Amino acid sequence: MWPAFLDRYSGVPLYYQIQQHLLEEIRSGSWKAGRAVPSEQEIAQRLGVSRMTARHALKSLCNLGAAYSQHGKGTFVSGLKFEKNFRQVLSFSEEMRSRGTRPQSKVLQFRQAESDNEVAEALHIGLGEKVFVLHRVRLADSSPLCVECTHIPVRLCPELQKKFKPRMSLYKCLLENYGMQIDFADEVAEASLATAEEARLLRVPKKAPVFRFTRTAYLRNGKPVEFVRSVYRGDRCKVVNRLSRRMEFSGERAKL
């Protein structure tokens, strides 16, 4: 079926090479939904790796949502469009580009201020501690999509105001100047109506339907870095969510 494709001296982990290879077969559509993926045994023999390594590859494939395993039966292609499988934290720029639309943003304000209650709690800082406040209108293909108000503790990046240029991605700026990489974020969405001010900025009628988001973004170690309030046009935005019951081998599940 497949020839030996492993490169043992490339520095790329074997299980990862295997995972990528299987992923490619699935992604390209040559393996259809429900089809059995090669068994741990088979992978191990064919590629000359240990069963545990093959297993690791399959497990990581399952974690991505591209496949699922059944005890005693095998591992199967899951038949999901796994591009949509887990939402990544993308910066606005990245997200727009990944959809093929041209991102722009207009800075309304960039100033320092004192944290209010909600901001302080979200960012785990003291009430009144200094934060940068970056107020922007975000455009997609030259037409307004949302109004965003970002809060970042001054303490974490004291010279942000010098480093940050209006055209650049904030996340990129944080990464390159302070080594801070956003790893995950919590978002809360509410359905609401546009205020007069928001309606003007978004170019929609007053009381048009909008999403009101609050979002807290964290580093890998769980430290909050950014708190954002934003208002999205309801007619240009959908929120996609994957809900899952899965967790690592809940004993309860087996007993049901």
Place this chain on the structure above:
Amino acid sequence: MWPAFLDRYSGVPLYYQIQQHLLEEIRSGSWKAGRAVPSEQEIAQRLGVSRMTARHALKSLCNLGAAYSQHGKGTFVSGLKFEKNFRQVLSFSEEMRSRGTRPQSKVLQFRQAESDNEVAEALHIGLGEKVFVLHRVRLADSSPLCVECTHIPVRLCPELQKKFKPRMSLYKCLLENYGMQIDFADEVAEASLATAEEARLLRVPKKAPVFRFTRTAYLRNGKPVEFVRSVYRGDRCKVVNRLSRRMEFSGERAKL
């Protein structure tokens, strides 16, 4: 620190016992955010298991979001309220109860119909194939929260109309009568305004802000079982989402 707590003959996997024990320490708050979790070595020695088993326990802990590992340094408590960490697919009844509110629902209609375009596509059935349509108003603490319209292919559970009683959980009914357990779901939310009809059922003013959801629920093998259109009151509902950049060892990440 902790005594030996493993039961090697209980049938419960060792790594799972360990994971649960660590989870308890974190959950209870005795281990604060950022604290180092015992190393693989230490767990292995103290509990008399192999390092790979200890590792398995730690890894599953990380998958739950309760901790994170750093190559060369150790594994640390993540400092997240991990109840909120991943949204589970809960049935309406479960979800309400888990928030301590009393769920009720009023059935408006329960009939058979032919699938329209959107339904057919979501459920992977033919256009016009028979589906059950269950139209309900959902109440929380006796006041309306949403209007829901569920579609389920007749073919999957031909006697659902007999088996299903208005008071019971639909998911429970599917599980007990047909062995179908919902494993995950995709949801899309839009911000919108209530129609006259919806406003009446939800007891809100016309044009009040609402969420419009479409949701497709799947079995473990990726088979779609249920497609739901629902309208939630904007003033009683928030959508919580965790976005994550993590995936199983993306090579790119290391190089950044």
Place this chain on the structure above:
DNA sequence: AGTCCCCACTTGTATAGACAACTGAACATA
């Protein structure tokens, strides 16, 4: 003081082998 090297500790990857538990089909029995 600073710089480099080495060492101990950590997680990451990989191997080889063992047994348990589950599935489904082929087979034997009543």
Place this chain on the structure above:
DNA sequence: TATGTTCAGTTGTCTATACAAGTGGGGACT
């Protein structure tokens, strides 16, 4: 025909070991 058994194939768990690779500290040297 129906039922139970056996068996091969599969995933799940666990052990023991080895080496690679990243981190951080202490110590030696400059």
